[in-house]
Amino acid sequence: MARRTTKAPPSPSNDLDARKATILQAVVVEHIDTAQPVGSSAVAASADLQVSPATVRSEMVALEREGYLAQPHTSAGRVPTDKGYRFFVDHLKAGVLGAAQQQQVREFFAGVRGEVEDVLEQTSTLLSELTSYTSVVVGPSHAHTTILSVQLVNLDPRHHLLVAVFSDGSVVKHSVTPTFEATHVEVTEASRQLNALLIGTTLESRVQVPSRHDHVAALVRESVSVLHAEQPTLDGEQVFIGGSSKVAQVFDGVETVRRVLSILEQELLVVSLVQDILDQGLSVAIGSEHGFEPLSACAVIVAPVTVDGLPAGAVGLLGPTRMKYREALAAAEVVSAHLTRHFGGEDDRG
């Protein structure tokens, strides 16, 4: 993909000449592998460019000046910066999953059964086992799906349960607690009217609620408003986080671990993070790129899941900036593709 010519880069700072690129990549690879600063001689030995460590050194000072590398202290090797990782990832040729792992994914999707939620949850476990990073699976929002059925159920005279079923198979429930006591007959009638009113609509549709002052109309009004109230918040998004214990293995420093875990606890935050990255059109967000200070030590990989060509959730991986991008990207892509297929045609052979 990337050119190997030596002529001066057309775009000023975004591209490096071939040798610098090779050196940078060697540093990244080595550092991902060893977690140690990488010295000039290690690079000279590993990369296939036939130059001496001294030459590598002078290239490295340039790379450092341009912001791709950094030095922990004077007498240490170099470590990639976020920008360095970014270059590396942008010039990464697509990796493929190991045969055993591919097999594992195939078997998983061949055997998986059950409700959407269960599939997503198990997928997040799968993804985290494949990569040994923490995984995030975001399910489709049901904002654009239509309502198939609504029902108001009497729990006690002042407490009713509104249960709505959507065309994507999701179910939501809400309490409806009017200020008056409703009879069984009234609740049943309200339920009937809600069905007539809402079936086929989406949560975004405006519907004509009855304005009468009787109990039934009041029940209908409250039900509709409680149901539509769900829309503005991100609530109702389904998030499944798998392998949060990996955080303890993969990051060092108690404080970092604690911080990352405490972010993962706030699922809404995680959803919006993944959404942000997708909206930026990225598949990897490194360090500060996602503008999320507490996760500045992390890289996040995302891959969208689509149903009928429309976005319907995503899978993600969260690791340290020195994560194994090749493998992790491959895993995320393979799993998201399988998920897409799984939800696209109910029948999945693959």
Add this chain to the structure above:
Amino acid sequence: MARRTTKAPPSPSNDLDARKATILQAVVVEHIDTAQPVGSSAVAASADLQVSPATVRSEMVALEREGYLAQPHTSAGRVPTDKGYRFFVDHLKAGVLGAAQQQQVREFFAGVRGEVEDVLEQTSTLLSELTSYTSVVVGPSHAHTTILSVQLVNLDPRHHLLVAVFSDGSVVKHSVTPTFEATHVEVTEASRQLNALLIGTTLESRVQVPSRHDHVAALVRESVSVLHAEQPTLDGEQVFIGGSSKVAQVFDGVETVRRVLSILEQELLVVSLVQDILDQGLSVAIGSEHGFEPLSACAVIVAPVTVDGLPAGAVGLLGPTRMKYREALAAAEVVSAHLTRHFGGEDDRG
């Protein structure tokens, strides 16, 4: 309470003479506070018994011989064993929550709204914030509640959704995927029959399913079996874990943190752990007492939640064996009492 007489203790090993008890308690308190082994002079200074360190020492060798204390190495102080903590906890006088925290709990329960799940989830966050330990809130199983409504909804000709509403306000859904294509009319009719069949029953009830060979009967049979299949597994239990990030603060050693987190990921395991402890009639399980090897560094506090006098879930706290038992026990009890009240009478003033 305990005698000061010098005659041999009536119950052989379960009780200690007053001075030993005081010394043991001083060691536990100190060690919980400092996380360090406690020496004889520290005990002599802190406890109000007017004896010299030498005397304390000779008592300590006895306590060690009897298994209440242990010595990390020869020239170190003493550390409580699980048995030592057990004695401490058994002789703990009930603590009360700090005023600020009591206020926080009151405000929380005064303001909390929404579905049961939401309340439980927020409660788990509350509990973990109160104590800075990881909290577990187990919701009621709906095994004993009755079915209020069942509905079969057509997603597509071969894929239907069974939605059941229970008297405790919980909703479950299951896919029903017959091998034949069912018409809309057939699904509606099956839904009607299911209602007639199941309303008022529990998941444990035996019901008479139709044995005819038509589509409707097949739908009914499959729906009933799929619904009842839920029973044997613990699945459907609701668990909410709050403050898992505390694990990183409270335990030391990456490996311990990882192990605990990975247990917490398996929610079924957590439920059965809490259930076990409750079944043993304990409110605290220390170290190996719960017989759960990976959590041998942990203590677990549980407090049952009841509705109408029947067990309906529990709240729990998970911390290191050297946790602040007084405060944690108080918090768990206060919160479980509030929860009980919250679910008991819908109206909670307190």
Add this chain to the structure above:
DNA sequence: GTTGGCACTCGGTAGAATTGACTGCTAACA
């Protein structure tokens, strides 16, 4: 532009010495 050589920097480590917080023991004492 590339290279070998060289002086310099500085974190990490290994070993020795020291400290100090403990203990267990013993002999004297009330």
Add this chain to the structure above:
DNA sequence: TGTTAGCAGTCAATTCTACCGAGTGCCAAC
């Protein structure tokens, strides 16, 4: 008999030192 002071012994933790070595920057030569 229980309690105490005194004392020798143990051992983890700390501090210090020296030193090693990986790695750099610079420079002169090619």
